[in-house]
Amino acid sequence: MLFTSQSLGLEIGRDGLKFSLVSRQKEDFRLDAFAVAPLTTEMVRFSHREPNVLTPASFVTQVRAAWLRLLTKKSRVSVSLPDTCGRVMLLDLETRFRSHEEGAGIIRWKLKKHSSMDIQETHLDYQIIREKDSGEQTALVSLIAKPVITQVEDLLAEAGLEPYAIDFTSFNLYRLFARRIEPTETFVLISCSGGYLGIMVFYDGILEFYRSKELPGGHFDAARVFQEISSSLLFYREKNPHRELGACFCIVEQTLWEPFHDIVAEATGLEPLILEAERFVLAGPGITLNRTTAFILSASLGAAVRAF
Numbered sequence: 001m002l003f004t005s006q007s008l009g010l011e012i013g014r015d016g017l018k019f020s021l022v023s024r025q026k027e028d029f030r031l032d033a034f035a036v037a038p039l040t041t042e043m044v045r046f047s048h049r050e051p052n053v054l055t056p057a058s059f060v061t062q063v064r065a066a067w068l069r070l071l072t073k074k075s076r077v078s079v080s081l082p083d084t085c086g087r088v089m090l091l092d093l094e095t096r097f098r099s100h101e102e103g104a105g106i107i108r109w110k111l112k113k114h115s116s117m118d119i120q121e122t123h124l125d126y127q128i129i130r131e132k133d134s135g136e137q138t139a140l141v142s143l144i145a146k147p148v149i150t151q152v153e154d155l156l157a158e159a160g161l162e163p164y165a166i167d168f169t170s171f172n173l174y175r176l177f178a179r180r181i182e183p184t185e186t187f188v189l190i191s192c193s194g195g196y197l198g199i200m201v202f203y204d205g206i207l208e209f210y211r212s213k214e215l216p217g218g219h220f221d222a223a224r225v226f227q228e229i230s231s232s233l234l235f236y237r238e239k240n241p242h243r244e245l246g247a248c249f250c251i252v253e254q255t256l257w258e259p260f261h262d263i264v265a266e267a268t269g270l271e272p273l274i275l276e277a278e279r280f281v282l283a284g285p286g287i288t289l290n291r292t293t294a295f296i297l298s299a300s301l302g303a304a305v306r307a308f
Helices: 056-068 100-111 146-158 169-184 222-239 254-268 291-296 298-305
Strands: 005-013 016-025 028-037 076-081 087-093 122-131 137-145 162-168 187-193 196-203 206-214 247-252
Touching (some): 005 169, 005 298, 016 056, 028 056, 056 146, 076 146, 076 298, 087 100, 087 206, 100 137, 122 146, 122 206, 137 146, 137 206, 162 169, 169 187, 169 247, 169 298, 196 222, 206 222, 222 254, 247 254, 254 291, 291 298
Parallel strands (some): 005 076, 076 162
Antiparallel strands (some): 005 016, 016 028, 087 137, 122 137, 187 196, 196 206
């Protein structure tokens, strides 16, 4: 089997930098190289308001050193940032519009009075995920402060990289496993990764609910996780009383699978199915890809897959 097309993904998270160099042949993905490097709280502090990197020179050094360990000339990179670096929302719009630019203007106007962020100093992107015959639409909207995204782009460029797509970790985790879960169409996806808990509910293949929470101190706490999942799904069910969740998929590290399984099963009333990255990505020559390593790389793998 010949793998040719390559893509580079990078996750910047509270637990460090993770690079994944991935190639593709038809429907198969292969990990050709990876690199991991630590980030300290003195170097990076994630926020949706202020630039996240506190010591730019040290950050650039870490990024460049990790990238060089990949032994690749590939510099174009898709980037994954923690969800808390921005805002994600589902927004109902009353009418259709003629262009993406016009839609962005309407969304900015609609959000101007309802967001704590300075909309004029915010990078906004959106995707229409539902259209009704009446003309009403639902948009998946992503917001990130311009100082946050500009700093990331500038520092990566200084390290020798070419960032071309920046997205949030929840969506890159979903992207990695999309081929496995999308045929189900109606499901809840719950992830516990990098100190964050993510909950996404899809109905008939359309995202209907999204929530991401930073766990206190970045540590797994069973009571807090159960509370967050239960309250999130209670809110969803109250808003959609006739919806059935259908299936439940989970992304969590191996050491937490047993307690996480019990928490999710109780909160959802469903039998959770764990998604394991090593089942979706082949190991390239000289690569040892065990369950732990694959989980650590999951978001960077999802970012890399975006290019294909």
